Amino acid sequence: MPPGNIFYKKKVISMKILKTTILFVSALLVLQGLLLFPGSGNRKAYAASISVPDIMITEITPDTRTLNTTSGTPDAFEFIELYNSTNVAINLKNYEVIYQWDSNQETHQINADMIIQPKATLVVWISSVASANLADFNRNFGVSLSPSQIFRYIDDGMSNTQNRTLFIANPNHTILSSAGYTATDVHENKGIMYAFPLDGGSVMRKISNNTNASPGVVEEQQVPPLLPPLMITEITPNSLKVDGTSGTPDAFEYIELYNTTDFPILLQNHKIVYQKENSQESWPISANKTIAAKSTMVIWIHEVNGTATLSDFNQNYGTTLTSSQVYMIYDDGLANESARTISIANSSGMAISTASYVPADVHENKGIVYRFPNDGSNIMRKTNNSSLGTPGSLVNGQLPVVQHVPTGLQSSPGTNQVTLSWTPITGAGITSYLIYVNGVYHSSVPSNQHIASVSGLEDDMTYAFQVSSVDSSEQESLKSDIVTCAPKLESITQESYVPPQTGSFPEYGRWFNEATPAGYIPGLAQNFVPQGIGYVSSENWYLISAYRQDGKPSMLSVVNASTGQMVKAMSIYFSDGRPYPGHAGGVTVSTSNVWISSDGYLYRIPLQEIINASDGSHIHIQDKFATGTRSSFATYNNGVLWSGEFHSGTEYPTNASHTLTATDGTVQSAWMTGFILDPQTDRIPSGKLVDENTPVTPDYILSTIDNIQGAAIVSDQRIVLTRVNGGRYTDSTIYSYTDFLSNPPDTHVTVNSSSVPVWFLDSNTQTAVLNAPPLAEGITTSGHSLGIVFESGTSRFKADGKYPTDNIWRVETVPKLLITEITPDSLKADGTSGTPDAFEFIELYNTTDSPINLKGYNVIYQTDSSQWNWEITSNKTIPAKGTFVIWVHQPSVSATLDDFNQNYGTALTASQVYQYNDNGMSNSFERTISIADANGNPISTASYLPSDINENDGIRYLYPLDGSIKLRKSASNTLGTPGSVSSEQVPAW
Structure with a gap:
């Protein structure tokens, strides 16, 4: 038989070798002693009359490193360790390893002669990577197992996220021993350790779950004390x-x-x-x-x-x-x-x-x-005992103590504490109970107490608890079965955390015109630092990523984008149960996944897990891939996942290859790498992924300016970036750039031996700039608006920042009010051609989801050298997604609303029209007309030329695509249509 004795559950790919280690004991010495008295045929170890299974499961490691010994998947070295508790060698051929979940199970037969020596181990390697060999296995765990010490079978491996039970059975299908684990027991390259049963049964006792895996080696407490006769x-x-x-x-x-x-x-x-x-x-x-x-x-x-x-x-x-x-x-x-x-x-x-x-x-x-x-x-x-000789009698401590082990240990989480309870031991002279946390003594309670609170714990960290008893002879029992528990996550609140700002901030005039608060950022009062924001369209949720400076798990909070109310908040963990304490610099949502960016990687969490998660629960990173950037932020659009990086001088450097000269002659040192996702899996195509630590070759690259914190792509047309220009005292900038993918690339660079197209986001492609308060971070699209979060409202910056804010801000990607039609020349009041024009008008459209009261707003009529402000002085409301007509009525003209409707064939009511008395708009010169808020800040602007003008015809305008407030002229030479717009004039969302 070839080395390794491999059993393949599925088709053979290549041979792998299972490993097992023999623990050296003086078995021969013991055996020689046993042969000297009657009953030597009994194979059990002499250990205070403890009856234990012949073959015991002493270690399970369901989650390991990859073949390259890096973190992630696939797990290459999962194993189960078996221990022979008898005094004779046992051939495990035809023994069965049974893997059970829910009501299902898989059985794997050991189909080779595998001899497990007395008081020794054999390792069952569950191999999911066909190319791995025994040397790889040994290298991963730092052991030196031989082929005779390991049995290997090919399988997909054990679950890292679900509860499972494993059994070892003899050829007659009799269960010898079993061991179970839960998802919280699983940690990468860590062994779940089991000890012999104390009740004479077959169920192994779990004693630890976060120690370095040690295939082939058992500790003293795992096996019955092996005593010389x-x-x-x-x-x-x-x-x-x-x-x-x-x-x-x-x-x-x-x-x-x-x-x-x-x-x-x-x-x-x-x-x-x-x-x-x-x-x-x-x-x-x-x-x-x-x-x-x-x-x-x-x-x-x-x-x-x-x-x-x-x-x-x-x-x-x-x-x-x-x-x-x-x-x-x-x-x-x-x-x-x-x-x-x-x-x-x-x-x-x-x-x-x-x-x-x-x-x-x-x-x-x-x-x-x-x-x-x-x-x-x-x-x-x-021992240190030096009292009078006691011939014929033993003193406490000379023999192993295995009795009076506490049972029924249970845990209940509280804030920063866990309450333990267990079954009291009676009639055994117990004087106290000792509490252990992660295997280390923590505290004790008297024997009349069987409930204890362990305080001072980190919230949302999983701990392992055990209890032992101490009797009147000061002999401590073995520790109880292990139970795991995590203290409750500190309640995440959504509240006003920053005092209202006083003073005048004229530099934010346009910001306040285009941006509105959309709910408080959760977790500020708990010292979370917000970084990224994404949007789940199916739920109308904002997702906000935030980290903590104390090393505790980062958080993803959910806010209803319509109401601004927090839905829930979850801590981020890896699939093996380890907390994710990363920067969480960005978050974005693809078709079925959520991606967290930090430390050069994009980390994937299934979207459905977030949808299903409850408030205060854990969500789990399933895998990651290297992006080739610092992964400071992320965005997604139209099947392409993007990872961008923050570059700022020598303090935040990027790879030297990322420094390029842009089309405007400036030097740019930051990249956004774009990856086309597999439409079937919504992940990086398998053929492009070498392993999780090798950067994936991007399909596209955008070269960006320094200090970028977030990116959002708006309707395939343009990209919007957030930029910090300093710290808490310096304003941020929101930049808008033209659609890039529809244009030829500016250059190409070589990445991983592949030529990748590059587009520059520089002054030549920049279309709009918006000044914003300091410390703008992540940005996302949500319908026809952008959601932006700021770091300025954190405890670190809120006290003395220029304009700290604790809000999510919603910025419209198009102006909230559009000028959709202008008719500078109309018929006279009697319906004939000529002057004075009786029915000139300006049509407005409300792009938002809420009605707007126009009282105090102004129509600004701009000539070559001057302007006129036509204020709306009465309460006039333009409905959400609706129109409103400004009728420019000449004082010398006697015309009614009925006349207006008759001229255009409409049926407008007084609530839909505001009549402003003025001499009218020029028919012979270029003019610019704007709608402005009560502070005079322009919201949108439309211009016309004399050549655009035809009597009684409207000049129609389309919404801007470049992030500016300037409307695009569409058509003229058709009858004016006050009160109605075409689909092309306004956003579809």
């Missing part, structure tokens, strides 16, 4: 004389043995081996002496010519030992002033257990006390 538990090399006085010769030296098994052991033909510096002595046990199960035998080193009796011995130590409990070896005694090693050995001289001492350990009539080995060896561990 005979242990040396006490040595007293120096005692009083036979008359009870101090000095020599020592009359009562002894070695105490303890039988750890459930069976009596015949000591006849065993030996006490006394090791000196350069020699050793063997003292055989020749009598028919039996040491009872879980009992002691005292080996009395009796002076050769001594007269001490067993009664004297008992009197010296205050004991009542009988002759059946004592065996005498006649010798000169144990050294008091030299180091010595003593073993109990079988008839062949094989040591069963060994204990050593040095002169400093020796005190007259004091015993040197030893504890059980905890490393699988037969070497006894010396």
